[in-house]
Each structure stands twice: as structure tokens, then as C-alpha cells.
Amino acid sequence: MNAAISLNGLSKVYAGAAEPALRGVSLAIAPGEIYGFLGPNGAGKSTCIRTLMGFIRPTAGKASILGLDIVKDSVAIKRRVGYLAGEVALYQDMTGRQLMDYLSALQPLKSANCLRRLVEDFQAEMNRPVRELSKGNRQKLGIIQAFAHQPEVLILDEPTGGLDPLMQEVFYDLVATASGDGASVFFSSHNLSEVQRVCRRIGFIKNGRLVAEHPVNRQEAGAKTARQRFIVSFDGPAPYFQIKNLPGVKVSRQNSGDLTIEVVGELAPLLKLLGQCRVKRLTSREQDIESEFLNLYQEES
């Protein structure tokens, strides 16, 4: 199977910079896949994205989009890619409408309907000059211009920045629909829960290196292999050792006396045991990638 986006040892040293901004990043994104790109500020997310778009040249390594080389075939790639910049810059004195007219003169739309629907869904302000728009309303225009020509690959740098929760939902729906139609989506974000919710896979970049990649498999969340975590408070002594002896269960005692219980596989034995105890409160924490990623953020480089 051909990857929609494939990076092979992609590196970038900016002119005059002492340190590389990107150090040999390799990854592959399948057609229809939604891939989230996380990492602390200055990790190299935008650098990676701007290299893919041909705005800056890789110092070493290769990458291809839809089988086309990002350096040699940059123009052909752009026929099929939608891009949103990390800091959306639009012409201040144009209205949204004028902007879309200009951009679609440079890249004809497959259907005017698509643009109309995007404008409706985002309730975008099309008739006021960009300089009068709020940050979120500018962001909407940025998203619309990236999706309007129905690209096969979307490369989005922090797409939800500035959007209100309602509009974020519209964006998630849009990404899901695009992916359903076979488009691949590569987007960077600082929002862990968003990435977990929307993406099928998450890459974590730090200091220019891809340090972790995780599948997010929502279908399997409740299945045998997934790990779940509960925090249980008891009225009275906690049955620490009994729980500890259950198969597939890890347990630890918190300072408060509560137990943190991690289960892999069947829940029934644990629930049966808890049923015999005086449980005061039970909270479920999905053993999320979140805590794992937070560790990645905190680790010293």
C-alpha cells in the first residue's frame, strides 16, 4: 500500500541556526488516515509541515506526498493538497469572499457547492474585510480555504487555534468527513484530548525528533487488550491484597487511602470483588495517552 504522506529521515537546519530544527523524522500516513502531530513549543512541528509544503527545503532526507517528491514535484503536489498555516495570514483589506475568489482563480474549485457548504457550516463572515474579523473568524477563513478545493491530503498547522468549542466540533466533523471520503489529514495540535478524539494515530515530536507514535484505537477501547484505570475510595479498610491477586490487575495505594487500579482485559472479577466491599466512590480514568504524553512533555531533553 502506498502511503499518502511519507517522510524518510527528513532534516532541516535553518540558515544560520546552530541547532537543527528537524532531525531525521521518518513516518508514514496512510490514505484516509488522520494523524495528529504533538510536541512542545519549538519542537519542529511547523518546520516539518512547511518543509512538506515546499516553503523550505529539507537539509537532508526525503519525503513524498501521494507518491510525489516534495522538492521536485511541489507544484503537482499542491494540486492535491490543502494547507492551513500555523499563524493564518490573510489579506487584510480583502473580504472573505474576495479572498476565496482570488484563491480559486489560482486553484479552480471542483465544486462551488463545497465552498458554499463550508461557509454555511462555519457561519463564516464573508462580506467584511479581514482586518475587521476576530481571530476565530479569520481562522475559519483559513480552514475554508484549505478544504474548499476538496484536496486528497490536508496539512494543517494548529487548525483549531482560536475556534470556539462549537466551531471546533464543526471542524472535527469536517475532518471526519474528509477522512471518510478517503482524504488523509496531517495536523499539529497542542490539544491532547482533541487529538485523541479525532486522530487515528498520534506522533510526538520533541527537539526535532519523532520520539513516540501511538495508535488511538477507539474501537478497541473497551476490548480485551485495552487498559483501564479506576480510582476507588472505600468506606473502611481497602481490600488491597485481594485486588492485587486478581489476574491482569495492578493496584497501588494513594496517600488518601484510595486505590488506583489498572485492569487489562476482563473487568468482571474486579467488579465482583468490589461488589462485596463498601465502595464509597468509583471513578474511571481511561488509561489515556494523555498522561503518557504529559510525561513526554515534561521529560528533560
Next chain:
Amino acid sequence: MIPVLLSELRRRRWATAGWSLGISAYIALNLLTYPIVRDQSKALGQVLASLPGSFKTMVSDSTDLLSPAGFMSSKILYLILPMLFTVLAVSLGSTLLAREERSGTLELLLARPLPRRRLLAGKMAAGLAIMAIVTVAASAIAILFSWRVGLELSLLRIMQAIGLSALMGLMFGGLALALSALGRATGRGSAALSAALAVGGYLVVSLEGLADWLRWPAKLLPYHYYQPTEVLLGGYNWLNAWGFFAITVILAAIAMAGFSRRDIGG
């Protein structure tokens, strides 16, 4: 390329109208003073004779400031018009690309299936068109008013002299564009450098007749080859104009080559 050209023209339409109007008004007002100068040439001649030689070389390349060609050169063609064209061209050259790069909108264009060369060609075409519009307006007004006040010069040569002046400005604009196309670092100083070369060149060349040691460096400067009086009198060596043109083309080629491979932004 065409959409870039049209969008740029649209964005600059009022500025272009302003430049056309301003330059035309300057030319018209000066030409309207010609009858006064002509009628009082005796008295004015005495005044001029008492002025230092450097004054004359600073305002014109003609020795007889009261002749029709001398008047045209000293009032319009030698200093003010080429400077105005230079300022216009340099401001175009240093903003056409650089402003979009600085503000970030360049990425919006480069995310389209538009080769960088074609994008730059659109910008160049817009700059060229604006220069052409202003030049045509200036020429039309100059011809109209020269005829009106009875300036005894060939109208064709007046047009040629204005065209030469615009061409030299265009060359400095090309320099500014090339510098900003090569990179943001060089782009930052593009306007200042091009303007300094234009003004410095003028100072050196206009004084070369008074100081022998300036004669040789003056030959390296474009202004040395800009001789509007010779154009008006029909004695200009047009190879010089082709030289301006060739340098402009080379600068455009440098801009293309530089812009097509370099990193955007930063």
C-alpha cells in the same frame, strides 16, 4: 500568474492613480512656467551666469539652461523625474514580494499549484504595468503641455527622454526586487540600498565635470549614461538605454533564480 497580476493592480490602483496624477501635475506646472522663462531669458541669463558651476551641473546636463532642451532638462528630466520614477520603482520592487513574505500571505499563494517563477512573473508584470501606466500618463501630459506652451522640441524625443528616465528607475526597482527575492535578509535593505545607489550615483555624476577624480568612478554609475538633453537634441547613444534594459533583465533573472529555490519566511 494573471490572477496575481490583476490582484496586485487592484490593490495598488489608487496609489498608481496618485503617482500618475502627481507626476503629471509636476510636469504640467513646470511647463506652464516656460513662457515666463523664455520672455525673460536675458535677465535670467545674467542671474544664471553669476551662479556657481556646480549649481548648473546639479540641475541639468545641459550648458544652456534657458534653451528649450536646457529648460526641459533642468526643470523636469535631469533630476526630479528620474528620482520620482526611481522612488516609485524601488517602492514597488521592495514591496511586491517582500510585503507578502513579511505578512505571511505568501504561503497562501505558494500553497496553490503555482510555480514560484510564475508567481514572481505575475508580480513583475504588475510592477511593469504600473510603471508603464505612470510613464504613459507623464508622457501624454508632457507632450500636451509642451505643445501648448510652444516648447520647440520634438514631441517624440520628449517621449523618448521620459521613457529613458522611467527605464533607469525601473532598473533600480529591479535591483530592489532582486534583493528581496534573494532572501529576507537582503530584502530588508533592498529599498535603502537601491535608493542610495540612485541618489549617490546622481551626486557623483552631476559633479564629475567639476572634479577630475570623480570622472572614472562616475563611469560605473548608471546616472553617467542618463543624458536627457542628448535625447532631446537627438545625439543620444541609445546603446546606453539598451544597457539599462539589459541590466534590468539580468536583475529580473537573478530574482527568478534566487526566489525559485530559497526558503520562504524567517
